[in-house]
Amino acid sequence: MIIWTEIENFLILYYNMRMHPLSTFPELLSFGLLAPFLLRLACGVFIFSIGRERLGKQYKVSSAVYAIVGALLVMGLYTQITAILAFIVIIFDFYTTRKTGALSQEKIVSYALAGIILLSLLFTGPGFLAFDLPL
Numbered sequence: 001m002i003i004w005t006e007i008e009n010f011l012i013l014y015y016n017m018r019m020h021p022l023s024t025f026p027e028l029l030s031f032g033l034l035a036p037f038l039l040r041l042a043c044g045v046f047i048f049s050i051g052r053e054r055l056g057k058q059y060k061v062s063s064a065v066y067a068i069v070g071a072l073l074v075m076g077l078y079t080q081i082t083a084i085l086a087f088i089v090i091i092f093d094f095y096t097t098r099k100t101g102a103l104s105q106e107k108i109v110s111y112a113l114a115g116i117i118l119l120s121l122l123f124t125g126p127g128f129l130a131f132d133l134p135l
Contacts, residue, residue, distance in 0.1 A: 036120075036127025037076075043117045044073030046110070047086055050093060065089060073121075076130025083121040090114050 051066025069089055072082040094111045097103050126132055 033128040036124045037129055038127075039117045040073055040076060040079060040121055040127055040130070043086065043114055043121070044070045046070075046114055047073065047089065062092075066093075076126040077132060079126035079130060079132055080122055083118045087115060087118045087122075090118065 047066055048070025051063045051070055054063040054066060057063075066089060069082060069086045072078060073086060090111055094103075094108075097107060
């Protein structure tokens with residue numbers, strides 16, 4: 001009987017771990033499309049603000065590119081293509097800022113986080129409230 005009880009306890013534990021993963025708030029897992037939406041919105045606003053910052057300087061064309069890419073990310077239009085373009089724009093801005101010597105530790109971290117967010121948007125998709133939801 002002791003062996004059967006141990007096997008039964010093992011099977012119950014195995015079932016609970018497979019069917020009910022240990023999560024503090026399992027109800028929140030149903031909002032899976034909200035995370036890419038928030039990441040897309042934050043990164044779009046960040047890139048748009050870089051474009052507005054460059055608008056006052058001599059970089060008119062790059063400012064327009066930043067503004068368009070940021071607006072496309074905020075709207076969620078062609079998100080995966082826009083994420084690739086935004087990643088290229090972030091790398092370009094990183095190197096141009098590094099060339100001028102005005103690169104602080106905060107900017108390095110913000111560019112790295114924006115790049116990671118853009119790569120995650122490339123793989124996860126647009127999320128909630130976007131024009132290009134996956135079929």
